[in-house]
Amino acid sequence: MSETTESSVMPAADAEPSTRMNMIQAINSAMDVMMGRDPDVIVMGEDVGYFGGVFRATAGLQSKYGKTRVFDTPISECGIIGVAVGMGAYGLRPVPEIQFADYIYPALDQLVSEAARLRYRSAGEFTAPITVRSPFGGGIFGGQTHSQSPEGIFTHISGVKTVIPSTPYDAKGLLIAAIEDNDPTIFFEPKRIYNGPFDGHWDKPTQNWSQHPAGEVPTGYYKIELGKAKVVRPGEALTVLVYGTMVHVALAVMEEAGVDAEVIDLRTLVPLDIETIEASVKKTGRCMIVHEATRTSGFGAELSALVQERCFYHLEAPIERVTGFDTPYPHSLEWAYFPGPVRIGEALKKIMKDA
Amino acid sequence: MATDRVPDHLKPNLAPLSLYVPEPKFRPGDAVDFTQVPIPPAGKARRPDPADAADTFIDLAFDLVRVLDDEGQAVGPWNPRLSPDTLRAMLRSMALVRAFDERMFRAQRQGKTSFYMKCTGEEAVSVAAAHALDYEDMCFPSYRQQGLLIARGWSMVDMMNQIYSNTADRLQGKQLPIMYSVKEAGFFSISGNLTTQYPQAVGWAMASAAKGDTRIAATWCGDGSTAEGDFHSACTFASVYRAPVIFNVVNNQWAISSFSGFAGAESTTFAARAVGYGIAGLRVDGNDALAVYAATLWAAERARTNQGPTLIEHFTYRAEGHSTSDDPGQYRSAGEPTAWPLGDPIKRLKDHLIALGEWDEERHAAQDKELAEQVKAAQKQAETNGVLGHGLHQPLDTLFDGVFEEMPWHLREQQAQMIAEETASGRPWARKA
Numbered sequence: 001m002s003e004t005t006e007s008s009v010m011p012a013a014d015a016e017p018s019t020r021m022n023m024i025q026a027i028n029s030a031m032d033v034m035m036g037r038d039p040d041v042i043v044m045g046e047d048v049g050y051f052g053g054v055f056r057a058t059a060g061l062q063s064k065y066g067k068t069r070v071f072d073t074p075i076s077e078c079g080i081i082g083v084a085v086g087m088g089a090y091g092l093r094p095v096p097e098i099q100f101a102d103y104i105y106p107a108l109d110q111l112v113s114e115a116a117r118l119r120y121r122s123a124g125e126f127t128a129p130i131t132v133r134s135p136f137g138g139g140i141f142g143g144q145t146h147s148q149s150p151e152g153i154f155t156h157i158s159g160v161k162t163v164i165p166s167t168p169y170d171a172k173g174l175l176i177a178a179i180e181d182n183d184p185t186i187f188f189e190p191k192r193i194y195n196g197p198f199d200g201h202w203d204k205p206t207q208n209w210s211q212h213p214a215g216e217v218p219t220g221y222y223k224i225e226l227g228k229a230k231v232v233r234p235g236e237a238l239t240v241l242v243y244g245t246m247v248h249v250a251l252a253v254m255e256e257a258g259v260d261a262e263v264i265d266l267r268t269l270v271p272l273d274i275e276t277i278e279a280s281v282k283k284t285g286r287c288m289i290v291h292e293a294t295r296t297s298g299f300g301a302e303l304s305a306l307v308q309e310r311c312f313y314h315l316e317a318p319i320e321r322v323t324g325f326d327t328p329y330p331h332s333l334e335w336a337y338f339p340g341p342v343r344i345g346e347a348l349k350k351i352m353k354d355a
Numbered sequence: 356m357a358t359d360r361v362p363d364h365l366k367p368n369l370a371p372l373s374l375y376v377p378e379p380k381f382r383p384g385d386a387v388d389f390t391q392v393p394i395p396p397a398g399k400a401r402r403p404d405p406a407d408a409a410d411t412f413i414d415l416a417f418d419l420v421r422v423l424d425d426e427g428q429a430v431g432p433w434n435p436r437l438s439p440d441t442l443r444a445m446l447r448s449m450a451l452v453r454a455f456d457e458r459m460f461r462a463q464r465q466g467k468t469s470f471y472m473k474c475t476g477e478e479a480v481s482v483a484a485a486h487a488l489d490y491e492d493m494c495f496p497s498y499r500q501q502g503l504l505i506a507r508g509w510s511m512v513d514m515m516n517q518i519y520s521n522t523a524d525r526l527q528g529k530q531l532p533i534m535y536s537v538k539e540a541g542f543f544s545i546s547g548n549l550t551t552q553y554p555q556a557v558g559w560a561m562a563s564a565a566k567g568d569t570r571i572a573a574t575w576c577g578d579g580s581t582a583e584g585d586f587h588s589a590c591t592f593a594s595v596y597r598a599p600v601i602f603n604v605v606n607n608q609w610a611i612s613s614f615s616g617f618a619g620a621e622s623t624t625f626a627a628r629a630v631g632y633g634i635a636g637l638r639v640d641g642n643d644a645l646a647v648y649a650a651t652l653w654a655a656e657r658a659r660t661n662q663g664p665t666l667i668e669h670f671t672y673r674a675e676g677h678s679t680s681d682d683p684g685q686y687r688s689a690g691e692p693t694a695w696p697l698g699d700p701i702k703r704l705k706d707h708l709i710a711l712g713e714w715d716e717e718r719h720a721a722q723d724k725e726l727a728e729q730v731k732a733a734q735k736q737a738e739t740n741g742v743l744g745h746g747l748h749q750p751l752d753t754l755f756d757g758v759f760e761e762m763p764w765h766l767r768e769q770q771a772q773m774i775a776e777e778t779a780s781g782r783p784w785a786r787k788a
Contacts, residue, residue, distance in 0.1 A: 078554065
């Protein structure tokens with residue numbers, strides 16, 4: 001096992017060699033760094049070996065670390081996670097990839113009943129220190145089987161952590177922290193922003209990470225502590241709770257509307273950084289929650305309940321939830337489903353009506 | 356009629372289809388006749404070299420490896436030629452498992468715990484395997500392999516503490532009785548979800564191979580749970596990576612009230628599952644400790660020499676209910692257990708030792724008495740740590756331990772809430788918190 005005693009505070013980026021990376025390269029770098037540091041870290045999944053993954057996230061790892069540490073698997077998500085749990089019991093630190101989050105359901109029993117429960121049911125004799133990487137979310141014309149955001153399924157499960165980055169810098173630091181963590185972690189990668197941030201205007205040219213400050217990523221080891229949110233835009237008028245792709249969409253809407261919003265990128269859903277949320281909402285008195293996942297029983301419902309329980313007497317307007325609809329993710333009507341600038345803008349008008 | 360839902364203009368001039376739903380041969384009240392169950396004579400099945408390719412002995416997936424014949428003699432190429440000391444040790448372990456089961460079943464009936472599962476009639480399956488494996492080999496059991504722990508010499512008091520969820524329970528009362536976890540004895544945490552341990556055993560074995568270790572893995576599931584997807588995922592992975600793992604399917608004919616036909620047994624054997632995956636398959640008399648031992652040793656040798664996995668079907672019979680929660684008299688004929696053509700595994704091994712002149716009825720009776728006393732003494736000791744029926748034995752706050760390595764704020768908050776509630780309630784256990 002690797003040493004995990006280092007400070008959870010990230011080293012200053014300018015003190016370390018760094019380079020421009022998109023989110024895929026940053027994720028690749030995180031696995032590369034961890035495989036170099038810890039011989040027990042292994043990577044497996046469908047097409048992750050010689051080919052380097054359908055999104056190229058594992059490119060070059062097999063040639064560098066060999067076939068017994070980076071290998072392709074059968075198309076069996078149940079098998080991938082079950083095998084990872086067994087490897088974890090042996091003492092390895094597996095980083096399995098589920099090719100799309102939409103394919104994770106055959107692995108649910110192994111994740112929910114096994115990985116998430118192993119420490120508890122064996123009173124700590126066996127653990128599942130595995131990090132399940134999986135691209136999630138839509139906005140790429142992936143249709144209903146390549147676009148889903150199932151994070152709410154996992155936040156409901158005791159014993160598993162759920163992490164979602166929104167920039168290359170965060171992706172690398174959070175993935176390293178997840179791999180070092182001794183509990184199972186679901187690491188959902190917002191694939192719409194693999195190559196660049198997305199402001200929600202699908203009909204405009206896409207940006208890439210080379211223009212974004214968080215596209216500058218240290219080449220070596222650093223980590224971002226799980227359970228810590230990031231205030232990506234300080235403000236006084238309202239609090240926006242958001243994660244993944246929607247961080248950038250929400251930021252763009254607030255900028256365009258000229259509203260002094262405080263935008264909080266949650267980064268980790270479980271464990272949640274409740275202190276940052278509570279302090280912000282008590283300061284602004286307004287709270288908007290934005291996620292791409294379907295609405296009913298989505299993670300926004302939990303956020304809304306928590307804010308209501310803790311900040312009710314500070315609220316000056318009803319909490320607004322902006323989400324995907326309770327339908328399958330459509331193909332041709334993707335941008336009508338997506339909670340983009342129009343839907344966020346309407347919610348913004350409502351929440352700021354009496355301001 | 357069957358074609359009610361089909362519009363007239365779509366009705367072809369063909370006979371209607373019919374749905375087949377399996378039905379066991381005997382139900383409560385039926386006279387039992389097992390003569391239709393094919394039982395090849397002991398010693399007949401051939402024994403391939405452990406280095407042979409799996410596709411050269413496919414016939415063994417449909418045969419039945421048997422060593423002990425009806426006269427108590429060990430015959431044929433699978434005879435493991437064990438010393439009388441080893442035979443006596445296996446007999447003792449099997450008898451101890453049965454004594455343990457009897458006592459704990461009764462303890463459940465006395466209200467001392469919530470649940471128990473016996474393995475009566477299946478003692479050879481796990482005890483003989485434990486003797487054939489190295490102690491360092493990792494076992495991924497299902498819920499009826501208590502014989503592994505007993506045969507590995509694990510403390511019965513420790514097992515009973517778990518069954519009672521008492522103050523000395525190493526699992527802190529977190530798991531259903533008999534869902535043991537004993538890392539020290541190479542015994543993986545038992546899950547209540549069926550066959551999840553199969554791909555886990557493959558992963559453990561793959562890790563061992565990747566690390567250049569010498570240890571192998573073995574796992575067990577029942578006939579019924581071979582229907583789970585995990586079983587098939589595990590077979591695929593084990594085949595693909597030639598994992599050093601032994602798959603044991605304990606075909607005890609019944610999955611609670613569903614006979615093995617609901618897992619496909621009317622169409623083929625469970626060992627035959629191996630054929631489709633290109634892995635070695637053996638079908639073994641599970642009530643014959645020597646056959647189980649020999650098959651396990653043979654499979655272990657394949658695994659240790661990078662020949663890959665073996666699937667062993669142990670053809671046996673669940674002589675009692677599934678657990679303390681069901682009454683087999685409600686769904687199967689009461690005559691089945693005694694009519695089972697492969698007999699009682701303990702009696703068969705005892706008869707063998709007697710035939711060898713290495714044992715006798717008096718010594719056996721004395722041993723049974725001694726083992727019963729040993730179990731009784733263990734029970735007495737375990738009960739000094741409490742029994743489930745007498746309340747809660749773990750400090751209240753431990754309810755939240757072990758969800759994560761470090762307790763996050765939301766669990767700390769819920770823990771504080773619970774302690775406050777329980778303290779305010781004045782319930783007796785709250786005072787201990």
